[in-house]
Amino acid sequence: MTRRPIPASFVPAPVTNSRTANITSEDSGPTVGVEEEFFLVAPTADRLTESNDLVVTSARQLGARIDYELKRIQIEVDTPVCRTATDLRAHILAGRAAAAAVALQHRMGVLASGASPTVQRLAAVTDLARYRTMADRYGRLVAEQEVCGCHVHVGVADPEIAIQVCNHVRLWLPILLASTANSPLHRGHDTGYASWRSIIAGRWPCSGPPPRFTSAAHYDTVVAMMIDSGNILDVGMVYWDVRPSAHLPTVEVRVSDVPASADETILLATIVRALVATCERQVRAGVPAPPVTDEVLRAAYLCAAREGATGRAIDVFTGRTTTARHAFRGLLRYIRPQLEDTGDYRRTLKMSAKVFDRGTGAVLQRRAFERRHDTADVVDALTRQFVAEPWTHTLSGGTRQAPDAHPSRSTNA
Numbered sequence: 001m002t003r004r005p006i007p008a009s010f011v012p013a014p015v016t017n018s019r020t021a022n023i024t025s026e027d028s029g030p031t032v033g034v035e036e037e038f039f040l041v042a043p044t045a046d047r048l049t050e051s052n053d054l055v056v057t058s059a060r061q062l063g064a065r066i067d068y069e070l071k072r073i074q075i076e077v078d079t080p081v082c083r084t085a086t087d088l089r090a091h092i093l094a095g096r097a098a099a100a101a102v103a104l105q106h107r108m109g110v111l112a113s114g115a116s117p118t119v120q121r122l123a124a125v126t127d128l129a130r131y132r133t134m135a136d137r138y139g140r141l142v143a144e145q146e147v148c149g150c151h152v153h154v155g156v157a158d159p160e161i162a163i164q165v166c167n168h169v170r171l172w173l174p175i176l177l178a179s180t181a182n183s184p185l186h187r188g189h190d191t192g193y194a195s196w197r198s199i200i201a202g203r204w205p206c207s208g209p210p211p212r213f214t215s216a217a218h219y220d221t222v223v224a225m226m227i228d229s230g231n232i233l234d235v236g237m238v239y240w241d242v243r244p245s246a247h248l249p250t251v252e253v254r255v256s257d258v259p260a261s262a263d264e265t266i267l268l269a270t271i272v273r274a275l276v277a278t279c280e281r282q283v284r285a286g287v288p289a290p291p292v293t294d295e296v297l298r299a300a301y302l303c304a305a306r307e308g309a310t311g312r313a314i315d316v317f318t319g320r321t322t323t324a325r326h327a328f329r330g331l332l333r334y335i336r337p338q339l340e341d342t343g344d345y346r347r348t349l350k351m352s353a354k355v356f357d358r359g360t361g362a363v364l365q366r367r368a369f370e371r372r373h374d375t376a377d378v379v380d381a382l383t384r385q386f387v388a389e390p391w392t393h394t395l396s397g398g399t400r401q402a403p404d405a406h407p408s409r410s411t412n413a
Contacts, residue, residue, distance in 0.1 A: 114183030114197030114257030168279035181308035182361030194308025260361030
């Protein structure tokens with residue numbers, strides 16, 4: 001097979017402090033884990049289906065890592081803790097394949113989209129005590145919270161270091177959002193945004209880019225105030241797009257729409273892992289996060305949500321307008337030493353170039369919708385992309401070929 005060269009315009013300029021790439025990911029780099037949220041779609045492909053109880057129950061019987069999400073139309077698929085890029089890729093592929101297979105057993109498909117493109121009434125919350133309490137307490141905010149994201153956990157054990165790492169990472173959140181945008185359609189309409197999920201999710205008190213915190217104690221004080229005032233239920237409702245995890249020794253980056261393809265999720269996780277590791281190195285070297293005002297960061301967020309990977313972006317360090325591709329190249333320059341340490345640099349360049357040349361899920365959705373303005377075409381395009389890679393997965397000890405993601409195209413349906 002002929003190897004496609006990386007476009008010269010995409011390759012970042014070399015950095016003078018880059019290390020050699022002789023260290024493998026088995027020998028360096030923090031641990032990483034990924035959580036992907038998905039919608040469940042009916043066999044007719046014209047609506048989502050409130051059947052996550054069937055999928056989760058079947059998945060648990062098979063040992064698959066699939067869990068409930070806020071709404072009954074959603075599931076969450078998690079990887080275990082991964083130490084190498086190879087493990088990470090294998091678990092992301094296996095998780096998606098398992099979700100598609102289990103859903104197919106119940107004549108459903110799995111949809112990777114940040115917001116629902118289909119036209120239907122708002123779904124019921126999942127029948128768990130926590131979700132019922134949230135619905136009672138926060139009303140319409142919960143009722144309209146039908147979004148799917150992708151969360152990447154990277155190991156950072158020290159709470160004080162984790163807070164300072166978040167201060168560094170928050171400056172790169174807009175370009176991470178732009179490069180994963182996958183929710184231009186919402187309830188049958190083009191929103192005019194590449195990531196409408198980020199607009200919906202941004203209405204919560206603890207959402208979007210977090211403030212700059214001076215210490216772990218400062219962070220705890222602000223969160224405690226949010227809980228005491230009733231703005232959030234508990235630490236699990238801290239929805240800032242980068243945060244110290246409430247239950248794991250990790251920094252959690254949760255800015256992204258769920259990507260349309262497994263390759264895009266793998267790319268995101270690889271980049272976030274390298275970003276967190278780079279920022280931790282900066283923190284331990286005593287380098288403070290550059291001073292960026294909340295106004296500039298907010299403007300960069302809104303630009304990223306609207307324009308996605310194919311349009312304009314705001315360089316938060318200069319306040320000037322640039323392109324998303326150029327901003328992404330700046331991110332790659334920043335994390336290149338870490339990517340080279342783990343042997344992931346060349347692979348990341350190739351995958352990144354592919355995403356920016358082809359477009360993210362936002363481009364895929366719009367192209368499908370523009371043909372007939374029928375959301376079933378969007379569902380069809382997304383479910384095909386969901387299992388586009390020829391992987392296999394293991395369920396209950398056996399290896400099987402991944403099925404077509406939507407039952408309307410399956411010979412077993």
